[in-house]
Amino acid sequence: MECVLLGSxxxxxxxxxxxxxxxxxxxxxxxxxxxxxxxxxxxxxxxLGIKPLRVLAISHLHxxxxxxxxxxxxxxxxxxxxxxxxxLGPPGIKRFVSQLHEILGFFLNFPIHFAEWDETAPELAYQxxxxxxxxxxxxxxxxxxxxxxxxxxxxxxFKPEAAxxxxxxxxxxxxxLQKGEQVTLEDGALISPDQVLGSPRPGRHVCxxxxxxxxxxxxxxxxxxxxxxxxxMFLPEHQADAEAKGHMTVDDAARVASRAGVRRAVLxxxxxxxxxxxxxxxxxxxxxxxxxAEMGRDLQSYPIGLREE
Numbered sequence: 001m002e003c004v005l006l007g008s009x010x011x012x013x014x015x016x017x018x019x020x021x022x023x024x025x026x027x028x029x030x031x032x033x034x035x036x037x038x039x040x041x042x043x044x045x046x047x048l049g050i051k052p053l054r055v056l057a058i059s060h061l062h063x064x065x066x067x068x069x070x071x072x073x074x075x076x077x078x079x080x081x082x083x084x085x086x087x088l089g090p091p092g093i094k095r096f097v098s099q100l101h102e103i104l105g106f107f108l109n110f111p112i113h114f115a116e117w118d119e120t121a122p123e124l125a126y127q128x129x130x131x132x133x134x135x136x137x138x139x140x141x142x143x144x145x146x147x148x149x150x151x152x153x154x155x156x157x158f159k160p161e162a163a164x165x166x167x168x169x170x171x172x173x174x175x176x177l178q179k180g181e182q183v184t185l186e187d188g189a190l191i192s193p194d195q196v197l198g199s200p201r202p203g204r205h206v207c208x209x210x211x212x213x214x215x216x217x218x219x220x221x222x223x224x225x226x227x228x229x230x231x232x233m234f235l236p237e238h239q240a241d242a243e244a245k246g247h248m249t250v251d252d253a254a255r256v257a258s259r260a261g262v263r264r265a266v267l268x269x270x271x272x273x274x275x276x277x278x279x280x281x282x283x284x285x286x287x288x289x290x291x292x293a294e295m296g297r298d299l300q301s302y303p304i305g306l307r308e309e
Contacts, residue, residue, distance in 0.1 A: 001026045001151060001206075001303070002302065004301050005268065006042035006299065008296035008297060010233055011272055012064060013036065018036075018038060018039075019036030019038065020065075021036060021039050021042060022268075023046065026130055029128075030053045031055045032072075033147055033229075035067075036064040036065050040074075042299070050076045055086045058087065058088065058089035058090070058145075059090075059146070059209075059210060059211060060090050060140065061089075062142065066089075073101075084113060085110055086113045088125050088145075088147075089114075089145070090116065090143050091118060117137070117145055125147070131151055133149050134221070136148075136220060138213075138215060138217060138218060139218070140211045140247075146207070146208065146210075146218060146221045147221070149206045149208070153203050154200065154306075155193065159198065162195065163177065166191055166195060178197070180193045203307075204226045204306070204307060207221045207227070213248060219260050222260035223260050225260070226264070226307065230248070230253040230256065230266070230267055232267025233249070233270060234249045238271075247269070249285075250282050250293070251288065253267050253286065253293070254286040257292065262290075262292065266296045267293060267294070270296070
């Protein structure tokens with residue numbers, strides 16, 4: 001599993017920083033969180049491709065998080081048979097995309113399934129054979145969603161000695177059992193995976209939560225995440241601005257990550273007032289609260305290794 005930060009900035013794209021957008025690549029599929037202006041350009045720079053895009057999750061309907069959607073859709077329509085796309089988002093996301101499509105009249109060659117949050121929505125927003133995505137409302141100046149992508153739990157470690165003791169010959173049957181499939185021996189005996197596998201191993205978890213103040217929902221989305229991409233828009237001395245605009249300072253974000261048991265936190269949605277020369281100061285302020293916190297940088301890749309415990 002790999003996360004690629006397509007952009008780390010907030011409010012407006014700048015020559016030195018693209019708008020915050022996160023691509024998670026796993027088992028040949030791409031899951032994209034937010035798409036502000038120029039998101040398709042960043043995706044091209046990252047060389048991730050557009051055809052593998054399976055889910056586009058939008059946090060809220062502020063321009064720096066959604067104005068890149070039509071460009072992404074138009075780019076995806078340039079490849080043959082791209083397959084269906086799921087768009088997750090706040091109330092109004094379907095109308096936003098549909099009206100842009102109608103007004104601009106751009107070509108689409110794939111179906112789009114929309115899932116909009118409402119008061120009756122379950123915590124589970126999306127699920128496929130590889131991952132599931134959870135959502136929850138955050139604390140911003142307008143309705144905003146945070147997301148948590150979870151890899152499905154992996155089968156336990158295979159026990160060769162147990163398989164041999166049960167008479168399972170090495171080869172394809174071992175592979176089937178490791179995949180969680182039952183096998184039948186030549187004598188008709190049925191062997192189930194739980195007879196030769198250890199306890200299931202946890203999957204990897206990624207949190208994406210920007211444009212928010214600290215909240216209970218934010219802590220739930222972050223809990224024990226391997227990697228969390230969190231709103232860290234301001235330095236601590238600009239706390240008043242953060243509170244007024246519904247954002248976090250870097251030490252707010254670092255505190256949330258630490259208390260939630262996050263392994264590594266990448267702080268994003270950085271205010272355009274800060275330039276590259278300010279990154280060291282922002283990083284230092286975050287590290288005072290949590291050593292696992294760092295400032296995000298455009299096009300940086302964050303591989304997530306397997307968890308064994």
